[in-house]
Amino acid sequence: MRGWPPKGGPTATAGPVPPGYPARMWGASNPCIGRPRLRTLQLMNAASPANIQSVLDHLDAGRPDQAEAALAGLLGEGAPAPLWGLGGVVAAGLGRYRLAADRFAQALRLAPDQPNHSANLAGALVKLGRLADAEQLLRQLLEKHPGHPAAAATLGAALHGQGRFAQARAFLEQSLALRPDDPALLVSLGTVAKDLGDLSTAIHHLQRAVTLAPGDATARWNLAVALLTAGRWREAWPLVEARRHHPDYALASHAGPAWTGQPLTGRTLLVHAEQGRGDVLQLARLLPVVAAWGARLVVECQPELARLMARVPGVAQVVPRGTPVPAYDVQCVMMSLCGPLGVEADKVPGPDIWLSADPAEQAAWAERLEGPGLRVGLCWAGQPANPVDARRSLALAALHPLAAVPGVRFVCLQQGPAAAQAADWPGGMVQADLPDFAATAALVANLDLVISVDTAVAHLAGGLGRPVWLLNRFDGCWRWLKDRPDCGWYPGLRQFRQRVAGDWSYPVSLLAARLRAQASR
Template sequence: MATLDEALAIALDLHTAGRTEEAETLYGRILDAVPDEPNALHLYGLLCAQGGRLEQAAELLGRAVALRPGLPEYRANLAMLHQARGDPAAAAEEYRAALCLCPDSAALAFPLAGAARQAGQGGLALAAYRRTTLIQPDLAEPMVQAGILLRYEGRTVEAVSVLRRAVRLRPDHGEAWHHLGVALQRLKDPTAPTALAHAATLLPEDATVRLNLGRARYEAGRWDDAAAALRSALALTPANDSALELLAAARHRTGGEGETVTVLRRLLRLRPDAANGWHALSLSEPGALGSLHRALALQPEHRNALSGLANRLRDRREIAASLRLHDRAVRLQPSSAEARWNRSLARLLAGDLTGGWEDYEARWGVADFPTKPRGLPQPLWSGEDIAGRTILLHEEQGRGDAIQFVRYAPLVAARGARVLLEVGADLLPLFRGLPGVERVFARGEPLPAFDWQCPLLSLPRAFATRLETIPAAVPYLTADPARAAAWRERLAGDGLKVGLVWAGNPQFAGDRERSPGLAALAPLLAVPGCRFFGLQLGPGHDELARRPMPLSFIDLEPEIRDFADTAAIMASLDLVLSSCTAPAHLAGALGVPLWLLLSHAPDWRWLLDRADSPWYPTARLFRQPRPGDWAAVAEEAAAALAERVAARS
């Protein structure tokens, strides 16, 4: 008769040879004879697990472990069985016990980490991954998984450090590159797109990698590259709504409105209830309201759709309705800089300067705001007693804004402050000599010590400016006497001397709507008795090469070096006729007669339905009667110009 050990050896041979029925019979006989034989319990349990009888296997292996708790092999096998049964917490407990028995086993530490992670025990999982790498430093996989876990827990800086080590060990590990790229993107690291592009090469069938690559490139401002990555994601998963939405946004940024609309309509066929999709579609439908109404019908508290509809209504001059929607958007998200900024423009346009200035301070939190915060440590001056203190006033946004609001600098000085002014270099000659300003600095020059600071467009708030208290005394800027005298002599002669500006900065949002262009001025150029002088600089000047001009027109652009030159020329003119751009503000600040050609939805500073400006007493405003109708504006201005010529005769 065989001994117990011999019987176990025979059963194991049968088990190993795949003769499982015979092996199971023999295991059963052994356990009938010796119910607490741990090796038989262990081996029989493994056989049951192989056959899919997990509960019976768990009972057998559990008894084996209870009899021999010091055997790590038993515990490791029981741990694997618990994972197979869907109980990762129990698996982690057994792996941890086994690791205590074999503390230098990477083969136990690594699966412990996986089980703990499945069980939601992040701390234990991370410790086990780290222990694995300490035991076997050349293993990349535990580093990869540790990095992923750190990223998911929001410990992004640590995740990047670990994942960088992992890809140095395994440069071909696509998943590591993917998670490294996403972590770098979270940190706004400019190398994120490079890491994700590498991941995309290594994982050619992974649409998520391409989606994340598209997102990283989008955030980096690489719109065309983002679109390429997103198209490749959609080639793998055509119904990926996130990729469709982001592709539409990328193409909108590059002016590809045809593809934008196509992509968004494809998205909305997949998800007609996607409020975000309808809002995105509205961005490619200037002036239309239908998509915004659809977005709000689906999601009445969609803040971006509320603000978008409010802005459209503002541009339609439906100010009361616009402000109601802006108020709703702000109530929904009081901390939203965009919501308050949008409301500020409607309030200011409506003449509510008090509320408008308060909301206008939110501009620094707006993602696409053209000027970035200076980050100066000195406090923002908001009207406090400033006598005997030094303040830096600094330019923001466009040159026209600087010219309009530098009028406040002498008022700050009148409160007893020592005033320093910082502006773009091309404004220096114009602003030197401004009353009360001790010194004017070009942006980037070293600055002396100062106590307070204030951006120029925050000064109206500091002075609590209302319509009736706008400091409108002109001129508050003057032309250099020597330059002005030279230009007076140069421009002397018969006829009404009219300066012309027909376009603004094309980089400015909305410039296409606010700039009439040279062709629209044809009726004005046909008025007899005038001499016209072109003051147009920048891209708009190119229009002269494409259009024959009358003999009464002289282009002065080649002789204009800076705003001081323009001011000297304007001081010699009878009238400046301009679109909404910096030279218009200069003419107004100089007290030169100014005729301003305005779009139907004008910039907030020109208010609504008035032919004058409280900012510039010498200005006369000519407004489009309907969107895009520059012809009506030009005809009205031409008639007024003819009357003015006749009055001089």
Template sequence: MHTDPQQAYLDANHMMAAGDDAGAEACYLQALALQPWHVAARANLGYLKEQQGAVAEAEFHYRQAIGLIPDHAQLHQNLGALLFKEKRLAESEAALRTAVQLAPDSPTAWSQLGAVLVCAHREPEGEACYRQALALDPEHARAQFNLSYLLLRQARFEEGWRMLEARWQFDHFPLSFDCPFWNSEPLEGKSIVIGLEAGHGDMIHFCRYALMLKARGARRVDVVCHPGLQRLFATLAGVDSVHALGEALSGGWDYWTRPMRLPGLFGTEIASIPSDVPYLHAEPELVAQWRDALPQQGLRVGLAWRGNANFENDADRSLPSLMALAPLGAASGAANFISLQKGPGEAEALTPPVGMYVHPLASRLQDFAETAALIANLDLVISVDTAVAHLAGALGKPCWLLLPDYRCDWRWMADRDDTPWYPSMRLFRQPRGGGWSPVIERVAAALVSLGSSAAPDPR
């Protein structure tokens, strides 16, 4: 038991740094019991609770600390960031505006305020904040990255790709190589390896540039990908060898690159997006095997309703459950639903909404080559923003993509119901303010119309 509040505070800091959260919390509380006005202990306890996900307690401690020192910019900034995570945008904006008033030379506070404004669909104001942050610190990586997403969403590609380069300064990737990054040097007679993106969908989206590397004269173009993509990527035009993450790599490449750098390195604009599909293909033998497993009459519609739960915006981009798709049951007479859902939510196909039968075939999908073969036998894929949608688009299969309003990914741009990245894709967006019900109702109506058409064209 401590008798000195400052020593209790210092011990708590050491414990928190060592990962002993329980001990740190106990010591912070001891410091506050001895000295209730110990602002640093109160603020650090708020940070500790925030890291633990105890949002209400974190907010309480931050506000208590602000009450003791109302002109402390970092405390307002911390509170604003916490409220932003909770999507309490008006309160977050108020806290961050106080932070920039108290510390107008803080690029981080300006960048955070910009992010809140952009998420509130006030993009011009948000962009001004990002640019203020960069005026204070032209190398501020987070402000550059935030600005890149805004620019790319608006199809302002030239500056957007350049700003996206900041991503590599703070994102951690599991793979690098002992050769230089490729920065548009001549490739004639050279070898290059395309490294790993964190998401399967990102890999599918951007590895289309392999053929363009080949066209630049590369003698050899290899890819390192997730194991589940290896068989599928063997069908990728322009690729000489596909390696799975975890394999022993022979090396010997002249250059390496990450897939998401390639659009910028090739100077991609709207008109030059490489959109020839399909650029991935299903294996004919697997296609034939799946053909007999599917209904032979009516539309065959694949469904994917949830993405990777670890993705930062998954709560908004994924449906709560298969039950959200219950209105599609109105088309059950004309459509056969096939589950493409892997991972979280996969078992929901066994208990679908009343009046809606879903063939629970996803458990038989061992990798993306299997998924591609199943999709090749379908008429349409309906999916949230996850790898299944990218795969359908890369295969040239009609795909209806369900998109959130809040923090919708930059690649789908703004106010479009199509995408130049995938010509076979149709976008169904949430209305301003969010909500899946209006989206699902529109999809259900489109599906009924498609099922009753004499010559269905899901696109």
């Protein structure tokens, strides 16, 4: 049907938290905030029971924004610990983890002997990346309350987040032996097993968690990721849809019917971006395939990707996120294209090259880079806000062995604060101000090779058809599979993966030797 969005403009809101989420607030990695009981709040005369019931009803219905509104006036001087704890649950449901931590801390100050407040505060600290603080708090809690169900799984998450996978696994296995039917422990242990590369064990634990808690979106999502990592993509795609209800997944949504594989001839399909910029560049390979179904394709994406995405074959219009969306018939979130299109690990539809640079901008860089030597672009760090950035990024100094390879001209593709490290590169490197990804594409199109960690630059180079050497962390993302030197999505990509978590020495030394061999040809 025509006419989406209705009058008044588009609606783009965060995806809903699933009904009943307070009982599993933190999900797979960071379980679990339990809601305070209503009768406890009544006994403390915290506020009108009707007002508190309204907060709880909104939480149970997956409306944390309305729960927060209902809290107005209830929190303040004289409010008891359980009410501050409830306020923390509401803030966490909104993804406002700093506020959640403040409220849980106040609850703990008022009721220091209440273990749930400590566990909830630790969960918020994990979300804020304060993993060592969370670990310390949880160990103190478990000394006094060794059987606390939420604390054990959250401590596993804190250890996991610090890259201490083996310790996390050992602790979680001990905890699971005491509570073998605890879905939160099963999900946390399955996630750790996945990152250790033990995919059969990971899938076993995660499938059991889904069986025990079929409505737990986090369990389903983590099972999907494990299946994807194992290359079992067709099994995974239906489970991937659980991300729409994941409490930490900020998935924008648009009104109107969703595309799930129905005919598109003569219809306008709105495809909207999700996750990071690298995910968008990767999934853009599927856009020409969808367009071939006869759809007029409108793509909504991050503003810095707009010029580049407008050049993808089959895209009729690009809408920078935050600007009005034109009328459309059906809509689809980018990753949800994979299931209907039958994407498999070794059978990815779409052209091998789907991104392109503006010819004039590319020619300008060709002139600037003219000269002898192998032209190699470097990108060594991702966005610091990413939860795994400390594991996927490295200091540029770790790549200094590459500078000793003769016959190579290095080009800085790094943006953001980490780009300042380029000033210390032995022999110097070409640097440039790259205002958007179209500008970066014009530069990358002139390079002989791109060496990058797992960030958007690797996806950009792969989509442009340039050779990519990926410096990959031990617990690599699902798209790179396990024990694979190549990647079905990018024919020109080769992986150089850590053998030991956190240790870049092996992949860098191997890469340096390969670079020396290539430069000497």
